[in-house]
Amino acid sequence: MDIAILGYGRMGKEIEKAAISRGHNIVLKVDKDTIEYDITEADVAIDFSVPASAVGNIANCLNNGVPVVSGTTGWLADYEKITTLCKQRKGAFIYASNFSLGVNIFFELNKKLAEMMAPLEQYKVSMEEIHHTNKLDAPSGTAITLAEGIIENSAYKQWALEVAKANEIPIVAKRIPEVPGTHAVMYHSEVDTLEIKHTAHNRKGFALGAVVASEWLVGKTGVFSMRDVLNLG
Secondary structure, eight states: OEEEEEOOSHHHHHHHHHHHHTTOEEEEEEOTTOOOOOGGGOSEEEEOOOHHHHHHHHHHHHHTTOOEEEOOOSOGGGHHHHHHHHHHTTOEEEEOSOOOHHHHHHHHHHHHHHHHHTTOTTOEEEEEEEEOTTOOSSSOHHHHHHHHHHHHTSSOOEEEESSOOTTEEEEEEEEOTTOOOEEEEEEEOSSOEEEEEEEOSSSHHHHHHHHHHHHHHTTOOEEEOHHHHTTOO
């Protein structure tokens, strides 16, 4: 495939390596200094830009008939607008807060655990996420996805950064140099703590997942998720 990378930072460079290792060509590398480019040169685009650029990048792809995979977080206030555009243009789009194959399995475990813990009122849930100091948003999109999975399967109504009220899930966000991403969900009671945790050792897993998703998306029409890519039901 001919792939366009929208956002050529550290993740963009990892995606380039992963794509080339799987036999693909990188035909466009778009960063903040790129003024003009023809997205139609690509069979598929992978967007790991910044929140201020993501909506424009994705819309440009959809308006030009190019399937697009986006892992940029922090722009989801416009998600419905983008999915509507995708349907109008009969395009193909996948957004994921995290493309790591392991993290997407973790999302499913988190939902199942929340369902199991919901009747046990003595347990209170909390979350922690740790990322590198260059990450712009807090909490991470992955943490928000985890919180939403708990909310869907429990009596919790909302999440809150650091300090939470009753029926809110507290999320602690830490920024430490050179940490690719760590997410933990804890259930505390007076007698014990139950914890599930995903620790990324590097960015290769995120990049591989994005490339796998782009391979899966080409030739399809619609709005999809990593659950579809991994056939998780």
